[in-house]
Amino acid sequence: MNECAESGTCQHTCVDKKVGYACECFPGFKTSPINSQMCVDIDECQERACSQICRNSIGAYKCECAKEYILKDDEHTCKANSSKSRSMLLDWCRILVIIEPTFSFLVLLTQCLM
Ligand SMILES: [Ca+2]
Numbered sequence: 001m002n003e004c005a006e007s008g009t010c011q012h013t014c015v016d017k018k019v020g021y022a023c024e025c026f027p028g029f030k031t032s033p034i035n036s037q038m039c040v041d042i043d044e045c046q047e048r049a050c051s052q053i054c055r056n057s058i059g060a061y062k063c064e065c066a067k068e069y070i071l072k073d074d075e076h077t078c079k080a081n082s083s084k085s086r087s088m089l090l091d092w093c094r095i096l097v098i099i100e101p102t103f104s105f106l107v108l109l110t111q112c113l114m
Pocket residue numbers: 028041042043044056057058059060061
């Protein structure tokens with residue numbers, strides 16, 4: 001007997017077994033603890049999926065980063081926004097050029113142009 005042929009057996013996917021059947025859920029969902037035929041969203045944020053800010057949604061989730069940080073290509077971990085710190089370094093160099101022109105020329109070469 002194929003219970004899966006009957007409509008409304010499982011909310012998402014029905015897998016026919018030799019004895020009975022099993023319900024499976026789409027990615028991002030899990031079987032409901034209350035009703036095994038139903039699927040509920042997985043709260044990935046409870047599983048520490050993101051290194052900083054996690055936003056759960058139905059069937060998915062999204063990682064975000066705090067101010068001054070950007071999301072890495074893995075879409076889970078954050079790194080310091082280096083372009084911002086680099087521009088801060090350049091600002092610092094410009095100030096140094098004004099204060100101490102001879103010394104700052106060496107600083108510019110060693111630090112700013114790295
Ligand atoms: Ca989710």
